[in-house]
Each structure stands twice: as structure tokens, then as C-alpha cells.
Amino acid sequence: MSIEEAKRLAAFKAVDTFIQDNTIIGVGSGSTIVYAVERLAELKRTKNLNVVCVPTSFQARQLILSNDLKLGDLEQYPKLNCTIDGADEVDKNLVLIKGGGGCLLQEKIIAGYSEKLIIVADYNKDSQHLGDNYKKGIPIEVLPLAYKPIQMRIQEKYRGSATLRMSKMKAGPVITDNGNLILDWVFPTSETFNWDEVNKTIKMMPGVIETGLFINMAHAVFFGTKDGSVKEIYTK
Numbered sequence: 001m002s003i004e005e006a007k008r009l010a011a012f013k014a015v016d017t018f019i020q021d022n023t024i025i026g027v028g029s030g031s032t033i034v035y036a037v038e039r040l041a042e043l044k045r046t047k048n049l050n051v052v053c054v055p056t057s058f059q060a061r062q063l064i065l066s067n068d069l070k071l072g073d074l075e076q077y078p079k080l081n082c083t084i085d086g087a088d089e090v091d092k093n094l095v096l097i098k099g100g101g102g103c104l105l106q107e108k109i110i111a112g113y114s115e116k117l118i119i120v121a122d123y124n125k126d127s128q129h130l131g132d133n134y135k136k137g138i139p140i141e142v143l144p145l146a147y148k149p150i151q152m153r154i155q156e157k158y159r160g161s162a163t164l165r166m167s168k169m170k171a172g173p174v175i176t177d178n179g180n181l182i183l184d185w186v187f188p189t190s191e192t193f194n195w196d197e198v199n200k201t202i203k204m205m206p207g208v209i210e211t212g213l214f215i216n217m218a219h220a221v222f223f224g225t226k227d228g229s230v231k232e233i234y235t236k
């Protein structure tokens with residue numbers, strides 16, 4: 001089974017398991033969520049599914065609109081029933097790295113106001129420990145004026161390297177949907193980190209907007225596997 005097929009399988013299964021009629025759902029960002037939205041659109045066409053979709057990024061908003069789904073926001077719908085989103089890596093405790101596509105801030109907000117966060121991913125994201133498979137580090141969204149001292153403080157405190165994410169098709173850094181910068185902190189995998197402590201400490205550094213560590217947030221993770229089945233893991 002290819003990675004794309006695995007993503008699709010996981011996304012379809014998650015939508016079929018968790019999405020009910022007349023609910024408010026958060027729509028994550030990235031390449032895997034595209035398949036979940038495809039399934040929502042199919043269910044709308046074939047079964048008349050009626051849901052409101054709250055986006056977690058510019059990309060998600062466009063996905064919702066181009067699939068002719070109903071768009072909402074947190075002002076209209078401050079409580080969401082369920083958010084479906086992808087992840088860059090999931091460890092054995094369901095700690096997630098998110099933000100490989102730069103959308104972590106809105107993703108954490110939307111997930112934080114949802115009853116359930118359901119993660120959809122392919123088998124490459126399934127790890128024992130963070131950093132086993134995903135080598136690009138933990139994304140940290142920062143206010144532009146503070147990126148340098150934050151970068152230095154993270155490196156001094158935890159070692160590794162916190163690199164400013166640069167654009168590919170434009171000179172200069174990646175600017176997030178919120179007008180901020182991203183540091184990708186590649187941490188030393190030889191060390192054992194208490195991710196909850198790390199997350200809280202980095203979050204408290206002045207100028208840090210949000211981290212890509214999602215801890216105790218996922219209600220379930222659906223991995224599309226190589227053999228064509230879906231591995232489902234539940235918490236709470």
C-alpha cells in the first residue's frame with residue numbers, strides 16, 4: 001500500500017467513525033486532511049450529510065470552500081464536536097508533533113475547543129519516540145521580533161538546533177497564516193525529554209506564540225498501514 005493510499009484509508013475511516021450529521025467539525029491542515037474533506041464532500045453528495053466546517057488554516061478554508069462544504073468560524077461556533085487533523089509524528093503516548101506545514105497555532109486553538117481531536121496519518125508517522133521518524137524537529141511559532149533570543153534560549157537550555165524556517169519560492173523566512181515566524185527545533189534524540197515540561201517551558205518564553213507539541217489532546221489516532229488495514233488507537 002502506498003503512502004497516499006494509507007493516508008486516504010485512515011482519513012475515510014476516521015470520518016466514517018466519528019462524523020455525525022448536524023455537527024460542527026474542525027478541519028485540519030496538510031496532505032492527509034485532503035482525503036478527509038474528500039470523504040465529507042462525498043457523504044454530503046450521497047447521504048446529504050450536513051456539517052459545519054471550521055478551518056485551521058488558509059489551506060483548510062480553501063479546501064472547505066472548493067468542496068462546497070459549509071464554512072464556519074469560532075465566533076459563530078465556539079464549541080466544536082470533533083476536529084480531524086494530520087500529524088507529523090505520533091509517539092507511543094500519543095504525543096504529537098504538528099506544524100510541518102506551518103499551521104500549528106490555529107490547529108491547536110481549534111483542537112483545544114473541540115470535544116475530540118482525531119488524528120489521521122500514514123504508517124510513517126507511527127513512532128515509539130518523537131524523532132524516530134520525523135527528523136525536521138518541533139515547529140515553534142514565534143513573534144518575528146523575538147526569534148533570535150528564543151532560538152538561543154532553546155538551544156542553551158535543551159541543546160539541538162532551532163532553525164528559522166526559510167521559504168522555498170521567496171527570499172526570506174516562511175511567514176505563517178498569522179504573520180509570525182517558525183523555528184524548527186531539532187532536539188538531540190540521545191536524550192529523554194519530558195515533553196510536557198518542555199512544552200510548558202518553551203511556551204512561557206516571551207515571544208513564543210505556540211509550540212507544535214500536542215500533549216494529551218488526541219482522542220484517537222488512525223494510521224493507514226502497509227497491509228491496507230487501519231490501526232486505531234484510542235485514549236480517554
Ligand SMILES: O=C[C@H](O)[C@H](O)[C@H](O)COP(=O)(O)O
Binds near residue numbers: 086101107
Ligand atoms: O502544519 C501542518 C499540520 O500540522 C499538518 O497536519 C501536519 O504537518 C501533517 O501533514 P501531512 O498530513 O501532510 O503529513
